[in-house]
Amino acid sequence: MRRAYLALPLLLLSCGDSDLQKVAKGLQIAAESVGTLQTTVIEANKLALLTEDETRTTLEICVEINKAGKDAVAVTRGLVALDSTSKSQILTILTPVIKSVDAAVGRSMLIKNEDTRAKIRTILLTIQSALNSVQLIVGVT
Amino acid sequence: MPLALALLQLFNVAAPGIAELVIMIRKKDGTIAIIPMLDEADKKFDSNIKQAIEWLQAHPKAPTV
Numbered sequence: 682m683r684r685a686y687l688a689l690p691l692l693l694l695s696c697g698d699s700d701l702q703k704v705a706k707g708l709q710i711a712a713e714s715v716g717t718l719q720t721t722v723i724e725a726n727k728l729a730l731l732t733e734d735e736t737r738t739t740l741e742i743c744v745e746i747n748k749a750g751k752d753a754v755a756v757t758r759g760l761v762a763l764d765s766t767s768k769s770q771i772l773t774i775l776t777p778v779i780k781s782v783d784a785a786v787g788r789s790m791l792i793k794n795e796d797t798r799a800k801i802r803t804i805l806l807t808i809q810s811a812l813n814s815v816q817l818i819v820g821v822t
Numbered sequence: 823m824p825l826a827l828a829l830l831q832l833f834n835v836a837a838p839g840i841a842e843l844v845i846m847i848r849k850k851d852g853t854i855a856i857i858p859m860l861d862e863a864d865k866k867f868d869s870n871i872k873q874a875i876e877w878l879q880a881h882p883k884a885p886t887v
Contacts, residue, residue: 705860708860719873747871754860757860
């Protein structure tokens, strides 16, 4: 019984791990920002400010991020605190999409319309930053 | 201390679903709300996928000759 008394505060302390909260927040920001990016590129395409190919490439990356995001949410949902296994799982899920986002940031420089380029780059940088913050947390084992 | 005892009893009763219970307690005290954040993110990822797929299907890549 005494063991159980000791276990309770330890368990509650381990739940004080705000890293889990930061991961959840990072995923939420990524989801919102990807939604904004998608709407922005679709609208820009309608206005002929972005080519079909540019729009398609961006949306394909968005699908990739969304799927990875869902996988990361599924891993995070059952956790009370981040352990090395869950960190490694999330890292494996997010690393390829972070590379895709990095590449998209680079490619966004080629968008001809200045306003559209600025808008898209800003949103991409927000996504990059949200994913990097999650990577930073789960990258530490 | 009485609160700790009460919580301990709760944990003992709910041992199989302990993780969920801890999350519930944390949500109640207002310090954390991971599950709603994850639910929101998950829903948004779903609607994003739907929007992107719809556009991609409506604008198929032109075949290269």
